[in-house]
Amino acid sequence: MSEPRWLDAAQQRDWRAYVDGSVRLSEIMERDLKAKHGLSLSEYEILVRLSEAPDRRLRMAELAENASQSRSRLSHTCARLESKGLVERDNCPSDKRGVFANLTEAGIAALERAARDHVETVREYLIDIIEPADLEAVGRVFTAVLKRLEAGPGRP
């Protein structure tokens, strides 16, 4: 139990800006999508990942991984999307435990509409108001975070 290595003033300032800013940024994304398209951010993410998959279909586990959601959460969210007619689920022939989620035509259309507004919001509140070099830095930072998280716990 050693002394904690506290952040210095500059680190603290930057970390705090990130905490506050990222919470409020995702809040506005959420609100915007919900108001204009009746979609939550996590529903939107699912549609995005499906739209990029071959044949616009993915196994539930892979979709959960891509969308950074737990399997349970995906099951519930998928049920909701299914009842909205944006997603369909059907059984995997080769693995009888497996389930494919796939995007319906309505899902494709809804995503296209939502994405047009969403990209505008992302620009308006982030991309267009910062230096391109700083966006690249953000990319590097969170790529490193993802890599670190994959490596699992322990601090080498």
Add this chain to the structure above:
Amino acid sequence: MSEPRWLDAAQQRDWRAYVDGSVRLSEIMERDLKAKHGLSLSEYEILVRLSEAPDRRLRMAELAENASQSRSRLSHTCARLESKGLVERDNCPSDKRGVFANLTEAGIAALERAARDHVETVREYLIDIIEPADLEAVGRVFTAVLKRLEAGPGRP
């Protein structure tokens, strides 16, 4: 209704890294705090803001603003923290509608314990694995986001 200004490949890559990375980063913070100290991230944030306030007390509205939470959410969360004995609420004498939230001794102690672990997690999964200059860029970026959000909607 003009054509959307889609992100280019590099912007898309960086934005996606941020979306995925930030979700997963706050997930691990949340899990860590919950497992080791029984606190959610938003409870933790409330304790932090209170601990920094003069006399470790703040009016509810101000606390809500500082912690980036809605007033309603703060009421509920505060009720939970109160039942854990970490926060107390009492009436404001000068404005009879008002309520002060203040940190109890137990709250101070709980925060101190939690903060020691929390800073370690923040370092392990973010600060210590990136370039200092990139952290500064993150700080600039989200400071700009906060400024933009304060300005309100509309894109000048």
Add this chain to the structure above:
DNA sequence: ACAACCTAGTTGATGGTTCAACTATTTCCG
């Protein structure tokens, strides 16, 4: 002084997320 309005904060219902338990299938390996 009083009516209209605004601000502080809470409450309860609703809906989404998490967690643990469960079924069903597949894989591993003696």
Add this chain to the structure above:
DNA sequence: CGGAAATAGTTGAACCATCAACTAGGTTGT
């Protein structure tokens, strides 16, 4: 082969956040 262990996905309960409605006290203007 056959049983143990691992994997895919779902379910329901408990928990937390959001939203609209509400109480109560303050502010403004005439």
